Amino acid sequence: MNALPLRSAPAAPEALPGAPVEEPPALAVAGARVPRLRVLIAGDTYPPDVNGAAHFTHRLATGLAARGGQVHVVCASPEGPARTETGDGVVVHRMRSAPLLVHPTMRVSLPAGLGRALAGLIARVRPQVVHVQGHFVVGRAAVRAARAAGLPVVATNHFMPDNLFQFGRVPARLRGRAGDLAWRDLIRVFARADHVTTPTRIAAGLLRDKGLACDVEAVSCGIDLERFRPQPRPWAREWALRRFGLPDRPTVLFVGRLDEEKRLEDLVLALPHVLNHVDAQAVIAGTGGRRAGLERLAARVGVGDRVRFLGFVPDDELPRVYAAADVFAMPGVAELQSIATLEAMASGLPVVAADAMALPHLVAGNGRLYRPGDVQAMARHLTTVLTSDGLRAEMSAVSLAMAAGHDHRRSLARFEEIYRELAAEQ
Incomplete structure (x- = not known):
């Protein structure tokens, strides 16, 4: 996933606050004048992350900017020095940063x-309104600043402690305690928000279970259904296979980070069992710290020539990746929603996923769930889907409907409603 290029602007507001911005003109909606929204979105990560x-x-x-809002984003600088830039109607304020020692690419x-x-x-x-996308350095500082200015705060959670265990090198015996501390820290920050959202009902229930006393609304991250949709077959598949240099075989696809909580070892270990029944291949699109280990594992279990690593795929080419596949696999165990799984579903793919966190929310008639770590069950489900054209067609139809x-656009409209409701209460 990649952002469009951004153009540098000369002034950095953290160094030169300057004068207040001019009030933007109102929008004409059904004959009425609706004031444009001014929103500050704060998060610790933003493209090119x-x-x-x-x-x-x-x-x-x-x-939001395309819908007429005046949108500012504050986040960490990907290089270090602070700067301000604009792109796609959004003003991005990148704050001074340093490398995050426990992560190979991120900065804080x-x-x-x-x-x-x-x-x-x-x-x-x-x-x-100020909308924070997490509870780390930028998010918590934005909550404090918004509260000091008397502004309403929306907080959206994308965090699971599992996302950090690999990089923090937390021993397995300490992960339960470390997770409890991480959740407690998040709850302290999010308790100061006026409205809390997270992508799914399962994720909302998790926040309540961890001690957040306020209501939590499930608002899907959403996907662009105009970009992610079934491609005409067979030519779209043939073109995609040529584009990515893939053999024409039944194809299992994964898209996402190659990190510990994605459990891609399960997919590699399941593939030899699948190959006992169907001449298949696994295609893995994305980057991450586990790639070298996965390549070694594939070679060790005899499927080195059947696991294809595409590396980073630009966002504008992702629809073509899905067109090359017959089934999507998501073995991750820390998914609060899984945008990649939704994109696969919108592309008409059946799904075989781990029965963990929010993934069961996305699998009901359009695929199969298996117990995390049960590679035999994963292999059985993948084999069943790959060997039945009729079943794949039925599952594809359910994926599209879900x-x-x-x-x-529905998610954007809901966030606009939340912003206006909170602004009206001030």
């Missing part, structure tokens, strides 16, 4: 001076 939270934040910001905003910078930015932009309820 490649992860679900960054992808969602970018799509939310650009989607420096806490020193961040509160002052955010206070200056809020005074200049004068947002009607994905239709996750149109990103």
Whole structure:
């Protein structure tokens, strides 16, 4: 997943707060004048970072801007120095950052001076609402600054402690305790928000179970159903196979980060059992710290020539990746929604997924669930789907019907409603 290129702007508001922005003109909606929304979205990750939270934040910001909103984003700088840039109608304020020592690619905003910078930015932009995308450095500083300015706060959770265990090198025996501490920290920050959302009902229930006393609304991250849709066969599949240099075989696809919680070892270990019944291949699109280990594992179990790693695939080419596949596999155990699974469903693919976290929310008649780690069950389900044209067609129809309820325009409209309701209460 990748963002469109951004153009640098000369002034950085954290250094030069400047004058308040001019009040934007109102929009004409059904003959009425509706004031444009001014929203500040704050998060610790944003493109060029490649992860679900960054992808969602970018799509939310650009989607709101396309609907007429005045949108500012504050996030960590990907290089270090602070700067301000614009693109797709969004003003992005990148704060000073340093490498995150426990992560190979991510950077973290420096806490020193961040509160002052955010206070200056809020005074200049004068947002009607602040929407934070997490509870880490930028998110918690934005909550404090918004509260000091008397602004309403929306908080959306994309976090699971499992996402950090690999990079923090937390021993298995300590993960339960470390997870409890991480949840407690998140709850302290999110308890100060006026409205809390998360992508699914299962994820909302998890927050309540972890001690968040306020109501939590499930608002899907949403996907662009105009981009992700079934492609005409057979030519679209043939073109996609040629584009990515793939043999014409029954294809199991995974799209996402190649990190520990994605449990891609399960897919590699299941493939030899699938090959006992069907001449298949597994295609893995994405980057991450587990690739070398996965390549070694595939070679060790004798499927090195049947596991194809595509590496990073630009966002504009993702629909073609799905067109090359016959079934989508999601073995991850820390998915609060799984945008990639939704994209696969919208592309008409059946799904074989781990029965973990929010994935059961996406699998009902359109695929099969298996107990995490049960590679034999995963292999059986993949084999069943790959060897039955009729079953794949039935599952494809259900995937399309389920994905239709996750149109990103519906999600954008709901967030606009939340913003206006909170702004009206001030």
